[in-house]
Amino acid sequence: MESIYGDNLPKMQATMEEVMNCISEVRQKLTAEYGMDPVEHCLCRIKSEESMREKCRRQGIPENTESALSVIHDAVGIRVVCAFISDVYRVRDFLKSLPQLSLVEEKDYIRKAKPNGYRSLHMIFRHENGLYVEIQLRTISQDTWAALEHNLKYKKSIGGNTELIVKELKRCADELASTDMSMQTLRDTISGLN
């Protein structure tokens, strides 16, 4: 069967690498400026054939290249995990300043968390070559929470009080957010900002 991405895979790969290189650049720049790497780690992926087809079916749209590259915007995805909250916004500001990327959408779930406690900054950019790139930025503890919450699979579980679990997961998220802010305050205190 032909790929849902048609013959665009090399172009997607190259675009992803280009943005990853830009992120490496800002890491070096900010490390020189603040004496600390703002990025803890950075992951990227091209959505698998299978998940992309599944997403098309879920959204009730045809399983073709048009849907995969123009209707759905996360065929190319990058996740940047930062050390501190202020780093998240520094990296965001840098990405917004890149001339080859134009911002299509920005959803700040750090400023206002999702009801379940999920915190992250979601951005969709359109590259000048026409491809969309989704970039998620979050702190280490926000990433930890998202990863662990995802692993729990409580939504599908039969046993256990789901309502209680949801409430307690939200509590964990709010405690982590509090700790994140305390770490930020300590960092600002050490660097003489406070």
Add this chain to the structure above:
Amino acid sequence: MKLLLAEDTQDLNHALTTVLRMQKYDVDSVYDGLEAEKLLEENGYDGIILDIMMPGKSGLEVLHDIRERNITTPVLLLTAKSEIDDRVAGLDAGADDYLTKPFAMKELFARVRAMVRRGTEYSAKELHYGDVTLKSESLELSSLNTVRLSMKEFELMQTFVLNEDKELSTDFLLEHVWPEEPDASEDTVTLYINFLRGKLTSISAHVTIEGKSGRGFRLCRLGKETSDDSESHGSRQP
């Protein structure tokens, strides 16, 4: 420990003020309800002693007003023997205790000690200031977002809300939030205030704590210049 005494009978006021000061209390004394309210707006107290029958504004009216304004400072009412209805009304309006005239000084001291002791344990389930809610059972601080505070952060925030719009000195905060901790210093207060400032920002509250160490701190409302769906964010950058 700071007390406010409102008693209109000159001799009694003078005598009470003198003996309470001898017991090492810092006492502000006034002769009517209006003066009492004026001082309550300006200062934080650890306990209030209110006579019911006073010119200007009665002790009951003062009590009603301060409870409505989130001031949960413990109140001891001074009543005459015949004022049973007033005592009931006073307790219902939020007084913590009463003492009928005439009373022995020893008993007054014991009741004041008990009142001040209880005061530090008092906490309303939910306190509000501006667009911020502070919940004592869960230690939640909420506005657009929610975070969970540590115990000390909670106690500090509670102290600010209970003394809203008043300037609180570092010494006052040390005495009320870190009473049993000799190691706590001015730096401790400053750091915890910065913790709270960060957390108020991260929940997008239109409330902050003004002031600098060495001077006083004050909880205050911010102008609503940033709307909730604007592009501004939760981090504090210069």
